[in-house]
Amino acid sequence: MKNKSSQNIFAIIITTLSLVNIYAYGQNLDQTNKIVASDRFSYDNFGTSVAIYGNTAIIGAPQKTVYTSFTEFTAYAGSAYVYDIDENGIWKETQQLTPSNTGDGYNFGQSVDIYENLIIIGAKEHTGSTEDVGAAYIFERNEIGVWNEVTRLQHADAIANDNFGSSVSINNKFAIVGTFKKTVEGKTNAGAVYVFKNNNDNTWTESQKITASDTQANDNFGNTVSIDKNTFLVGAKGKNNNTGCAYFFTYNSSNQLWEEQQKVSAADVELGDSFGFSVSITEDKAIIGANNEGNNSSLIKAGAAYIFKQNSSNQWIEDQKIVADDRSSEDLFGSSVAIFQDYAIVGAEYEDEDISGSNTLSNSGSAYYYHLNSSGSWTQIQKIKASDKTAGDSFGCAVDIFGNKAIIGAFNESHDANGANQFINAGSGYMFSIANTHVIESVAGPGGNIEPSGFYILEDGDYVTYTITPENNFIISAIKINGVSTVIQNTMTISDLTSDKKIEVSFDITSSINSTDENKAISIYPNPAHEYITISVAEPSENKKAQIINTNGQVVKVIPLNTNKSTTTSVSELPKGTYLLIINKHIPKKFTVI
Numbered sequence: 001m002k003n004k005s006s007q008n009i010f011a012i013i014i015t016t017l018s019l020v021n022i023y024a025y026g027q028n029l030d031q032t033n034k035i036v037a038s039d040r041f042s043y044d045n046f047g048t049s050v051a052i053y054g055n056t057a058i059i060g061a062p063q064k065t066v067y068t069s070f071t072e073f074t075a076y077a078g079s080a081y082v083y084d085i086d087e088n089g090i091w092k093e094t095q096q097l098t099p100s101n102t103g104d105g106y107n108f109g110q111s112v113d114i115y116e117n118l119i120i121i122g123a124k125e126h127t128g129s130t131e132d133v134g135a136a137y138i139f140e141r142n143e144i145g146v147w148n149e150v151t152r153l154q155h156a157d158a159i160a161n162d163n164f165g166s167s168v169s170i171n172n173k174f175a176i177v178g179t180f181k182k183t184v185e186g187k188t189n190a191g192a193v194y195v196f197k198n199n200n201d202n203t204w205t206e207s208q209k210i211t212a213s214d215t216q217a218n219d220n221f222g223n224t225v226s227i228d229k230n231t232f233l234v235g236a237k238g239k240n241n242n243t244g245c246a247y248f249f250t251y252n253s254s255n256q257l258w259e260e261q262q263k264v265s266a267a268d269v270e271l272g273d274s275f276g277f278s279v280s281i282t283e284d285k286a287i288i289g290a291n292n293e294g295n296n297s298s299l300i301k302a303g304a305a306y307i308f309k310q311n312s313s314n315q316w317i318e319d320q321k322i323v324a325d326d327r328s329s330e331d332l333f334g335s336s337v338a339i340f341q342d343y344a345i346v347g348a349e350y351e352d353e354d355i356s357g358s359n360t361l362s363n364s365g366s367a368y369y370y371h372l373n374s375s376g377s378w379t380q381i382q383k384i385k386a387s388d389k390t391a392g393d394s395f396g397c398a399v400d401i402f403g404n405k406a407i408i409g410a411f412n413e414s415h416d417a418n419g420a421n422q423f424i425n426a427g428s429g430y431m432f433s434i435a436n437t438h439v440i441e442s443v444a445g446p447g448g449n450i451e452p453s454g455f456y457i458l459e460d461g462d463y464v465t466y467t468i469t470p471e472n473n474f475i476i477s478a479i480k481i482n483g484v485s486t487v488i489q490n491t492m493t494i495s496d497l498t499s500d501k502k503i504e505v506s507f508d509i510t511s512s513i514n515s516t517d518e519n520k521a522i523s524i525y526p527n528p529a530h531e532y533i534t535i536s537v538a539e540p541s542e543n544k545k546a547q548i549i550n551t552n553g554q555v556v557k558v559i560p561l562n563t564n565k566s567t568t569t570s571v572s573e574l575p576k577g578t579y580l581l582i583i584n585k586h587i588p589k590k591f592t593v594i
Helices: none
Strands: 029-035 049-053 056-061 079-085 091-097 108-115 118-123 135-141 147-153 167-170 174-179 192-198 204-210 221-228 231-236 245-252 257-264 275-282 285-290 304-310 316-322 333-340 343-348 366-372 378-384 395-402 405-410 428-434 437-444 448-451 454-459 464-470 474-481 491-494 501-509 522-525 532-537 545-549 555-560 567-570 577-583 589-593
Touching: 029 091, 049 405, 056 108, 056 118, 056 405, 056 428, 079 118, 091 147, 118 167, 118 174, 135 174, 147 204, 174 221, 174 231, 204 257, 231 275, 231 285, 257 316, 285 333, 285 343, 304 343, 316 378, 343 395, 343 405, 437 448, 437 464, 448 501, 464 474, 464 501, 522 577, 522 589, 532 577, 555 567
Parallel strands: 049 108, 049 395, 079 108, 108 167, 167 221, 192 221, 221 275, 245 275, 275 333, 304 333, 333 395, 366 395, 437 501
Antiparallel strands: 029 428, 049 056, 056 079, 079 091, 108 118, 118 135, 135 147, 167 174, 174 192, 192 204, 221 231, 231 245, 245 257, 275 285, 285 304, 304 316, 333 343, 343 366, 366 378, 395 405, 405 428, 437 454, 448 464, 464 491, 474 501, 522 532, 532 567, 545 555, 545 577, 577 589
């Protein structure tokens, strides 16, 4: 964004995921669409991977044969498809994504994730200089809604059969890519994950290779990954002869490294459970699937999932084991998991019966919907089946949830959206939502806050009142609802909801301050800077931190300040440009990296 007038202030909007309060407690998810690829064909395996964010979904078809002309094609190259909700509330295919350098058997679409205007897609069998090295691709949505490939990610120490891209996860700062077959220190199939940092100029840089602290052969560390803000979770389904485990990593803003915080396993885990087969994280909650869990061998491969919660000491504690109300052997409950605040979905791709427990269709698949109730227990709300279920569909092989919407993949399903035109294992996706509800999101940039903040799910006709409070020396500069400016006010009510809303608030320094450079409470030198800056505060105190914010409104670095003395920190990793440095309630200070 451009600086505003002579004040040189960034009018910044930062989108953050905050607390979700859902008023529609206990309501079922209703199927709204069955979706298939516009160019569907046999054995595409569309629905192998799925992800959803807001009103956009992405579905992978890793076995797709891509035709470049009527006679020329790339076999099993893979493809991914973007879907958006139209004005009638129907999901429509808006774009097919393929990589810039597709090849036979690349499996592009094996894994997918989406965050705001970023999509990441794994191609685990991409062949570079050697066989099945793997790759991942990042796409960004432009101002007219078109997704363009911005970069191909590859790891620096690539060797044959790494399967880099077998799992992926992304936010606006980092991309996480798993290589569960990576050989580590001579230990085959130990696995690793690679972190790539967003440079905010359409480039992403490999910033770290991560392995488990107790790496062993056949751990399969990185078979699944999930990131939320400054924490990511990695599954290692093969640990200790397929007993499995998972690892939490947190970002240390001081040294700018991801550090292993904790290794976890289930309290009742047994040999062969494959704990860590699937993972998902949201703020202080996580869910981990163990699709081979067998209830002390009485229900072979029935499967289970485990909820972990972060306590006040930042430790992750097993909160609850969840299983299907109608669990039985070979269901593979936990094949896929997704969690969004107080709601979770678990896939059981080999489950056989309908919601009444009858009409057996072998391996048709199911998904189960859970809610954290007011007493603090996770309870099953619903068993979900596809509207056109048939044997062998593997419905529930992939799941995701966002707000009042969910997506479930069935990669072996064979019919189109109308139940006709059979193509064996072409694959399908199924869209669900809570009927008569809408998502409302509120976000605020630096210089103030809005309460309540984050996501709410409200019913038709409901309302919510917001209070907007600038910090000292700031004023409200703009309020936008779905991108359209509205009247600036400190209190506003959104009522009679009939559609989703997004409220964005930005702030400026008051007109009494001529420039951020007049702030004498903070000094930065040298300015402009190239490698380091030294920060001095006129009135130092304990527990102060400085935030560096770029022109996109992103906090790119957090710096703990020394007490009663200056603090020197590196800025060499930052792209060239102008930044704001903010310390508590002080007026921001502008500086430039050259």
